[in-house]
Amino acid sequence: MHRRIYGLETEYGIICTPEKNKGKKLTVQNVVMYLFREIISGRMYPDVFLENGARFYQDIGCHPEYATPECDDVIELVAHDKAGERIVTRLATTAERRMRTDGFRGKISIFKNNLDTVGNTYGCHENYLMEREKVSFRQLASQLIPFFVTRQIYTGAGKVRHSDQGFYEISQRAQHIREEISIATTTARGIINTRDEPHADREKYRRLHVIVGDSNMSELANLLKVGTTGIVLRMIEDHFINEQFALRNSVQAIHEISEDTTCKCLVELDNGKRLSAVELQWLYFETAKRYLEQAESDPTTDEVMKRWEYVMTCLEKDPRLLDRELDWVIKRKWLETYVKHRSLNWDSAEVRRVDLEYHNIRQDVGLFYKAEKKGLTERILDDAQIRLAMHSPPERTRAKFRGRFIKLVNNGKVLCGVNWSYIQLYEPYQKLYLSTDPLEPEFEEASRMIYSI
Amino acid sequence: MPSEKQQEYRDHPMNENEEIQTNPEHDDSVDELTDDLETLLDEIDEILEEDSEEFVENFIQRGGQ
Numbered sequence: 069m070h071r072r073i074y075g076l077e078t079e080y081g082i083i084c085t086p087e088k089n090k091g092k093k094l095t096v097q098n099v100v101m102y103l104f105r106e107i108i109s110g111r112m113y114p115d116v117f118l119e120n121g122a123r124f125y126q127d128i129g130c131h132p133e134y135a136t137p138e139c140d141d142v143i144e145l146v147a148h149d150k151a152g153e154r155i156v157t158r159l160a161t162t163a164e165r166r167m168r169t170d171g172f173r174g175k176i177s178i179f180k181n182n183l184d185t186v187g188n189t190y191g192c193h194e195n196y197l198m199e200r201e202k203v204s205f206r207q208l209a210s211q212l213i214p215f216f217v218t219r220q221i222y223t224g225a226g227k228v229r230h231s232d233q234g235f236y237e238i239s240q241r242a243q244h245i246r247e248e249i250s251i252a253t254t255t256a257r258g259i260i261n262t263r264d265e266p267h268a269d270r271e272k273y274r275r276l277h278v279i280v281g282d283s284n285m286s287e288l289a290n291l292l293k294v295g296t297t298g299i300v301l302r303m304i305e306d307h308f309i310n311e312q313f314a315l316r317n318s319v320q321a322i323h324e325i326s327e328d329t330t331c332k333c334l335v336e337l338d339n340g341k342r343l344s345a346v347e348l349q350w351l352y353f354e355t356a357k358r359y360l361e362q363a364e365s366d367p368t369t370d371e372v373m374k375r376w377e378y379v380m381t382c383l384e385k386d387p388r389l390l391d392r393e394l395d396w397v398i399k400r401k402w403l404e405t406y407v408k409h410r411s412l413n414w415d416s417a418e419v420r421r422v423d424l425e426y427h428n429i430r431q432d433v434g435l436f437y438k439a440e441k442k443g444l445t446e447r448i449l450d451d452a453q454i455r456l457a458m459h460s461p462p463e464r465t466r467a468k469f470r471g472r473f474i475k476l477v478n479n480g481k482v483l484c485g486v487n488w489s490y491i492q493l494y495e496p497y498q499k500l501y502l503s504t505d506p507l508e509p510e511f512e513e514a515s516r517m518i519y520s521i
Numbered sequence: 522m523p524s525e526k527q528q529e530y531r532d533h534p535m536n537e538n539e540e541i542q543t544n545p546e547h548d549d550s551v552d553e554l555t556d557d558l559e560t561l562l563d564e565i566d567e568i569l570e571e572d573s574e575e576f577v578e579n580f581i582q583r584g585g586q
Contacts, residue, residue: 079585079586081580081582082582083576083579083580085571085576085579096582096583127585127586128583128585128586129582129583129584129585129586130582130583131582131583131585133585184580184581184582185577185578185580185581186581188581188582188583188584188585189584189585190582190584190585190586191585191586193586253586254584254585254586279586402561402565405554405558405562406562406565409554409562410562410566416573417573417574417576417577417578418569418573420573420577421568421569421573421576421577422565422568422569424577424580425565425568433568435561435564435565435568438561438564439561442557442560442561443557444557444558444561
């Protein structure tokens with residue numbers, strides 16, 4: 069089986085509203101501190117690894133951020149991303165209780181989206197470990213850009229907007245992309261980001277850090293986002309893509325495709341041809357199919373290919389067919405239905421609120437989950453897989469042993485410092501264990517030592 | 522979760538030998554409401570009982586990455 073490390077980092081939006089709009093308001097900073105109180109003591113910086121190998125921390129802009137542990141399978145990755153939602157939800161419930169004890173009666177809402185009311189954005193970042201020598205960065209970037217520009221037609225989370233061109237667009241992030249290639253993550257964001265932090269042997273590995281994507285509620289859209297990208301990366305690494313998909317103006321194209329909910333608008337290629345996002349994605353799909361006729365596949369890859377083909381077929385026919393599968397289509401359907409049956413205006417606060425509440429991660433409140441409960445969404449996981457991922461790290465990567473150590477720390481058995489690539493045991497052991505290859509459970513030695521004590 | 526709607530097979534536009542499932546009776550209008558959708562709308566009503574104007578205005582984050 070071809071192996072690669074995949075990871076997802078989700079920055080959440082958060083707000084606390086006082087009960088019946090009375091009482092003191094808490095700042096976002098204060099609420100985030102309450103969120104962390106369950107897992108850290110008072111003076112520590114909010115940044116911890118959890119027993120499932122994941123990292124939960126406060127990121128730039130005061131967003132709680134959950135980074136999944138290293139996974140080598142994209143279905144497992146989607147389960148770990150969902151586990152993150154459930155863990156953060158549980159922390160929010162505990163935080164509300166603590167706040168009440170301190171005299172703040174309020175409700176915490178946490179959104180897995182990428183936009184606030186005034187247009188500030190926060191991200192969902194994908195990470196892919198790649199072997200450095202297989203392909204030059206230049207080649208990697210040029211073959212990936214057209215893919216990232218067009219994959220939003222199935223990965224987009226959808227957003228309400230107010231313009232003459234229509235009330236809705238496909239992607240939350242697209243309009244915040246200003247460059248083709250950039251190292252910036254908070255200003256001039258690029259289609260390709262160059263922040264290469266492999267947390268591993270730098271000579272052997274690079275990390276592809278992807279910041280162009282939307283956060284997904286739909287398990288299927290999430291699977292497709294990471295799964296199709298993984299397949300395309302394999303083709304690029306193996307020099308299998310010969311076609312020239314380069315776009316004349318990629319940044320303009322990513323904006324235009326997001327604005328066209330029929331998925332029919334044409335964008336111009338360097339070679340003068342004009343193709344739609346659907347046609348370009350079909351080209352990537354057909355290339356992948358040919359690639360997998362001669363390269364090794366596995367059940368997860370087969371599943372991704374099957375789903376990819378299905379959504380492409382529907383997108384070509386009519387995107388509205390995917391109102392169980394894709395976030396931007398599911399959300400639009402309810403918004404349209406609600407607007408029509410309640411005679412609302414698209415620029416009303418109610419519509420904006422519905423747009424937000426789709427992404428509320430609390431299962432008893434969020435609109436996505438209300439629909440999921442009614443069987444109105446397509447699932448790829450069951451709840452047992454998600455529950456498992458909340459407590460157990462992936463079995464085949466170094467996250468396995470990190471998770472084990474965190475359990476020991478949490479039980480007061482050892483004191484140690486932990487990061488993605490090391491475990492440092494403090495007194496009385498005084499040892500540092502480094503990992504240079506996340507695909508190998510390299511902390512095994514450290515683990516053996518601990519169990520021998 | 523399997524769809525409750527009927528499924529049919531449809532030719533793939535690029536591979537005529539292959540078949541793929543789609544929902545032929547897929548209702549893409551928003552006029553007809555199933556019971557589930559009706560309940561969903563009621564549930565949205567409940568959420569919106571709070572002051573949405575104030576909620577939306579207050580939802581301001583600092584930019585992230």
